[in-house]
Amino acid sequence: MSMDGAGPGPAPQRARTRLAIDVGGTFTDVFVLDSNGNQTVAKVPSTKNPIDAIMNGAEAAHIDWADVELFTHGTTVATNALITRNFKPVAMVTTEGFRDVLEIGRGTREDPWDAYKEGTPPYVRRRDRFAVKERINFRGEILEPLDEDRAREIARILKKREVHAVAVCFINAYVNGEHELRMAEILAEVLGPDIAISTSHETHPEIFEDDRFSTTVANTILAPIIRPYARDIDRRTTEAGYEADVLLLHSGGGVMTPATAEKYAARLAASGIAAGAIASKYFAELCGYQNSIGLDMGGTSADISLAEAGNIRMTDKWEVDWGHPICFPSIEVLTIGAGGGSISWLDKAGSLRNGPQSAGSVPGPACYAAGGVEPTNTDANIILGRVGTALAGGKKSLNREAALTAMQKIADPLKLDLVEASLATLRVANANMADAVRLISIARGHDPRDFALVAFGGAGPLHGVDIARELNIPVVIVPPNPGVTSAVGCMLVDVQHDVTQMYFEDAASAKPEDVEAGFHKLELEGRNRLERDGVKAGDMTFQRFIDMRYRGQWRSLAVPVPGEITSIEEPLAIFHSEYEKAHNFRREDFPVEIYRLTVRAIGVTPKPSFPKISIDPNAQAVPKGSREAWFHGHPTALATALYDRETLPAGVTIKGPAVIDQLDSTTVIPPGDVAYIDEWLNIQIRLGAA
Incomplete structure (x- = not known):
C-alpha cells in the first residue's frame, strides 16, 4: 500500500496481437506478432477437425483470444474435399440439351497418347443432373420462357433426395441471368432457405459453358462443407474472446469473411498454397528484390510461384482434378512431387528418378526409423552430412545407419558408393525442381537471372542454393522462420x-x-x-x-x-x-x-510491421561445432561449420561451407557462397560471392 496518498497508477496496457494460422495436411503452423514487435511461432499436429488444430495451435502459442485484433487463416479443407471427393448430396439443374456438358468438357484427354485412360468423373453424377426447358439467346433475349411446372417438379424430387446444395447452370445465363434467378427462387421455396444454391451467372459470368458450369458446380459441392466450417470457426473464436471477423485466405491472394466464404466456397480450394506465394514476395521485397521466385518445399511436394515487378503471377483457370476447371482468379503456383520424403528409385531402363512417390510423414524417410525402407532426399542429406542426427531442436532423432542401408538400393545397381548415390539423388531432385522453375519463369518469358529465389518450408533452405546455381539465380533468401512462412503470408493480405x-x-x-x-x-x-x-x-x-x-x-x-x-x-x-x-x-x-x-x-487491412534490427558492423558468428559434409564438385568431404540460427546477430557474414540449424529447418551454404544476416534476420546467400 502506498503511504503518500498516491494511487497505484494505471495498469500497464496489454500488447495486442495479430494471429495467422495455416492448416496443412500434417502440421498446423502458427505465427503471432504483437504490438511490441515480438514474434512467436508454433507447430502442432493437424487434426480431423481442423478447427481443433487451430485452437490447439493458439494454445501452444499462449494466445489469449481477447488480445487478438486480427486473425487470418489459410486452410486445406476445400482442397482436401475435392481430392477425396467426400461430398454431401448435391444436384445440378441446367437447360434441356446440356445435361452432359460436365462430362463432355473440352473433349480433350489428360494423356493424349493413352486412348484407354479414363478421365475423372464429374463431381455431380448424371442421375443428379436435371434439365428444364428455357432458352435465352446470345443477345440476352428470351426465346423460350422457363418451364416453371418442370422447375417445381425438379424441386420436389430434390427435396425427396435430401440434397444439401444445387447448382443452377443455364446455357446463356452469362448475358441474362433472369431464368437462373427464377429457378433459384423456386428451389428456395420448396427446399427451404438453408439449402445452398449457386447460379452460374453470379458465380462465374463466362461465355464458355464448360468453364462456367464446372466452376459453379465446384462452388456448389463445397458450399455444404465450407458453410458449417466457416460458421463453426467464427463461433468458437468468438466464444474464446475474439471480437473481430475471422479472415479466410482465398485462392486470389486475398481474404474474405465467413459470410462471403459461404457464397464463394470454391475460392478456398487453393487457400494454403497462396499463402506461401504471398510471403515469398513479401520477404523478397524486404530484401530489395521486386522480382522473386518462391520455393516452398515440404515433406511431400514443392510449390513454386513467381512475382515480377512486385506483382505475383496470377491465373484465371486451375483445377484440383484434371478436366474440372475452377475459374476464379488464383495465384499461379506450380506444384510437383518433390520434398524431403520424395523417394529415389530406378526405372525399367535403370535410370535414376526421384519422386513423385513420397514416404510422407508416416512411415517417413528411412532415417526416421519408423518403418520406412526406401531411400529419400532426407536420407541423402543425412548421409552427406548436410543434416545432423537430430531435428526440431533435438526433439527428433535420425538414424544415419538406416539411411545408409536404404541408399544401398541405389548405389549397388548403379555401381556407386553411398556418397555418390546420395549426391546423384539430390542432383536429380534439384533438377526436377529447377525444371519446374523454368516452366513458371523461362516458359513465361522471364529470365531467372533477374530474380531472387526465396527458399522456405522445412526442406527449401536445404536445396535452395543448388537449385539457384543450376538456374544462375544470383541470390537465395531464407526467411527467419522457414517452416511457418506460409502462416506469415496469411497475415499480409487484404x-x-x-x-x-x-x-x-x-x-x-x-x-x-x-x-x-x-x-x-x-x-x-x-x-x-x-x-x-x-x-x-x-x-x-x-x-x-x-x-x-x-x-x-x-x-x-x-x-x-x-x-x-x-x-x-x-x-x-x-x-x-x-x-x-x-x-x-x-x-x-x-x-x-x-x-x-x-x-x-x-x-485494405492493417499490415504487420516487423521489427528492424540494428546492424552491428563488428558482429561475429560463433560456430557451435563442425562436421564433415559432401558437396557437388568436391571429391572429398569438407570441414563444415555448424551454427544455431538463433545465435546469429544481424550484420554477420558466414562463408561456406556451413550449415545453419534452427527449430523448423536447416540451411545449407555450399563452398564458395556467402551468407549475410540482414536487419530483418533473413539469411541472404550470394552465390559465388566468396
Missing part, C-alpha cells in the same frame, strides 16, 4: 473480390465512355461486397483489368488499366507488350478484341 462482366467489342470500334460505364457498374458491385464485409469506404481501392485477344483467338490476356478510360490506345499498347512477353510474338497490325472487364475490389 479483403479482396474479383467482379467480372463479358464485353465483346473490337478495340478499334469500342467507345471509351461505354467501357468506363462498364467499369463503373463493376466497381459499384465491388463496393457493395466490401461494405457487406464491413470494410470502411476509406479502406477501399479498386483495380481495373481489360481482357483482350487477337481476333479469332479464344484465349485472352488480362491487361491492367491505370485509371479512367479516356482512350483505348493505352490498354491496347499494354496488351501488345504483355502478349509478346507471354508468347514471344506480337502483331500490332492485326485486329484486337475486348473480351471481358474485371474489377478487383480491395479492402
